[in-house]
Amino acid sequence: MTTEPRSVRIERVAAGRYVAHNERGATIAFGGEDFSPVELLLAAIGGCTAIDTDIATSRRTEPTSFTVTVSGDKVSDRESGNRMENLSVTFAVRFPDGEQGDAARAMLPRTVALSHDKLCTVSRTVELGTPVRTVIE
Known part of the structure; x- marks a missing residue:
């Protein structure tokens, strides 16, 4: 490590x-x-996997469109505090027709899964529930 x-x-x-x-x-x-800070969190979650995915698939060919939408529900709870639930990252990626586009399309699901499961520090941190310590100087 x-x-x-x-x-x-x-x-x-x-x-x-x-x-x-x-x-x-x-x-x-x-x-x-x-x-808002919550929107920055959503952007970080989606951006992390978007970057990993874009780097890998763009080696085959440039996408014709590449959009990632991240959504969730902001919950206000007096007992356990505010938080986000039901987080979802949706990829809408298109590649040109042809052999290179086919190769990029074929690797898209595997690349997104690898980023989510291993590479993306942001979503991995959220899912593992890393504690946050606050300090006042």
Whole structure:
């Protein structure tokens, strides 16, 4: 087993508005009219498997369309707290006709399953239920 530390830094930019920064200098705004934290979680779940799948299938041919939809139900529960349930990741991927498109289509189910079952750190973490520790400096 190997570990690779990862982190983001989140800054408040206005009431209810934040910007996350990664170590490579990229940013993403959230809160207010931007993405909500739950939408970012859904994007991370779908994005992780989308990247794995796109890298593998695009070696055969470029998709003609590639859309991933992630959905779930936000549950507000006084006893056990707020959470998401019924998470679902739906791939709508199309490849051109021909031998290369056929090869990409054939590997799509296996690639999505491999990402979900082994490679995608985000969905694997959610499914395994890793504890989150909070610290106040």
